Amino acid sequence: MSENIFDSLIENDSLFMNRGAFEHGFEPQKLPHREKEVRALGENLVEALRGHIPSNMLLYGVPGSGKTIVTKTVLKQLKAKGRANGTAVKAYTINCRTVDTKYRVVQALANRLERDEDVKIPFTGWPTDRVLEEFRRRMDRRGGIHVIVLDEIDHLVSKVGDSIIYNLTNLNLELESSRCCIIGISNDLYFTKMLTPQVASRLAQIDLVFHPYGANQINDILEDRVLRGVRSGVLEGGVVGLCSALAAQEHGDARRALDLLRIAIKKAQKMGHDLVDKGHVRLAQSQLEHDQLTPVLRTLPLQQKILLFSICMNEDNGLRNISTGEIFRTYSEVCLRIMIEPLTPRRISSLLNELDSLGIIIARNVSKGRGGRSKQINSAIPESLDVMAELRDSEPLIVEASKGKYRLQRPL
Ligand SMILES: Nc1ncnc2c1ncn2[C@@H]1O[C@H](COP(=O)(O)OP(=O)(O)O)[C@@H](O)[C@H]1O
Ligand SMILES: [Mg+2]
Structure with a gap:
């Protein structure tokens, strides 16, 4: 075969400059309309750089309101500053949608601090208290301030209850040469109702609400991705606006807007069109609705x-x-x-x-x-x-x- 089958497929990505700009793991350089939230996190976490314990925090808001990306960005900068200053700040994020039992959460946390000489914590089998004890030992060994982020914490608690949060918010009483703070992130606005009052007040020492984005705000978020990800002149007027408007109707979800635009461009590409128009956005919308509703129906x-x-x-x-x-x-x-x-x-x-x-x-x-x-x-x-x-x-x-x-x- 003289031709490589991937040649025509690569060419087919003609409308994108960098498709990665629309993917979920992409780290945007700016976070428009989240300045207040970035500052609130920063003002609390800066304590770690001063060697003090930051307050525990609870972040909540509808899906797609920027909670994960804001936290990720702030933590990245915190760690960079810690390294530059020589202050030991350790920060780790567990996604509780995938790691969703008490045992596995503590194990995942302890694994972040594992060294070669450590015994491996098995996937099951130890009493949870022993895993917790091992985690504490490794935290003290490392020293400094540990920032523990539990993303999609609502998922974990609705599944296994809040005793894990009780244990984690209690750690500082037992740690000797290290300290920690817990940041919970919830998509469920009524998350604290799932918690016993004592645990709720310990976790939500500071609570931070992420309000849904409006259409204009989503528009700004998209514009930045378009600059990075799409060849210039490819989007017809009104395309970005329509994606923003549709996503704003859908509880102000930036993820939805990015998905709509990415799928609309892919549709145009597949149809061999040079321009993306509102028709492609409508097609993308019905595909998303389809993908969302089918499993529910079934x-x-x-x-x-x-x-x-x-x-x-x-x-x-x-x-x-x-x-x-x-x-x-x-x-x-x-x-x-x-x-x-x-x-x-x-x-x-x-x-x-x-x-x-x-x-x-x-x-x-x-x-x-x-x-x-x-x-x-x-x-x-x-x-x-x-x-x-x-x-x-x-x-x-x-x-x-x-x-x-x-x-x-x-x-x-
Ligand atoms: N202010 C923002 N600026 C740039 N991108 C954003 C912003 N807010 C959200 N996004 C993007 O929208 C998507 C959803 O955001 P995410 O933080 O995952 O939402 P949540 O965790 O609240 O569900 C991600 O791809 C994220 O990069
Ligand atoms: Mg999230």
């Missing part, structure tokens, strides 16, 4: 699937603003067909609310006169997604159900 419990199946059958039949009564009628027929005990209308009503909060349907309350209330239901799933196929693929009983004949109301 893992719905059986009753929810039957209910959604009943709604979609009525919609496919042309009905809109479907009443709960109508849905219940179809649902009962489906249950009969597949020999499943139907739930009561009351339970169905609450399942409809759940589907609504998952963003799968929109349930609107309407009054029926004389004080009666009812819901009108519409599906909220983008057209590009074949719900029926997803339901059938993931649930054999729905395959069975779709073979049935049902008495559906005709659209008026």
Whole structure:
């Protein structure tokens, strides 16, 4: 073969200058609109450079509001300054979405301080207290101030409770020649409600809220990446603005905006276009919605699937603003067909609310006169997604159900 198969593939990256600028691990040089948060972290952590113990902190805000990147940037500079000054500051971050048991968190922390002569901590088997003890010993051996960051801490605590935070915030009482501070980062705004009050007040000595970005702020974040990552003149006017606006609607999520822009450029590239326009952004948006919703649909419990199946059958039949009564009628027929005990209308009503909060349907309350209330239901799933196929693929009983004949109301 004379040609290398990668030649044409490499050329195909023609619209990007540096695709890395859109990847999740990218470290931007500037962090627009997070100056206040950077300063708050810095003003606390500078204590470590002075040899004092910084306060524990709790950072929280919606996903994509810059918590991880702000912390990472500040810690990097803290360590650099510590090295330059000869002050021993050790900082480590554990992502509790992947490291999500008490044992593994402490083990991961202790491993950061491992030396050749140390016994290896096994993946399981030691009592957790022994791992904790070994971690303390290694901290003291190293000395100085240790900054321990637990990112996505809400995930850990909702899984295993808060005793790990209790232990870590207690370390300073037992350490001899070192000290530490704990920084927790949570995507859940109500995280402290998961904690016992004592642990909450110890962890959140300082709390720092990351507010969702507005469309203009996201725009500024994107502009910087565009300069670094995209060939000039490739984006049509309005493309960056549309990505920002869509991501701002999506709880002000900068990650979403970066994903939208990256996918839009890739789509244009794949289609052999030289320019990226708003149409590509729309395509990217529906792909993201698709990727987000598909796993949710596929893992719905059986009753929810039957209910959604009943709604979609009525919609496919042309009905809109479907009443709960109508849905219940179809649902009962489906249950009969597949020999499943139907739930009561009351339970169905609450399942409809759940589907609504998952963003799968929109349930609107309407009054029926004389004080009666009812819901009108519409599906909220983008057209590009074949719900029926997803339901059938993931649930054999729905395959069975779709073979049935049902008495559906005709659209008026
Ligand atoms: N102010 C900012 N400036 C530049 N990039 C940002 C900014 N805020 C967030 N980002 C980028 O957006 C994405 C999501 O940010 P991240 O810190 O991971 O959010 P969170 O941890 O709050 O979910 C990352 O790629 C990050 O680099
Ligand atoms: Mg994060």
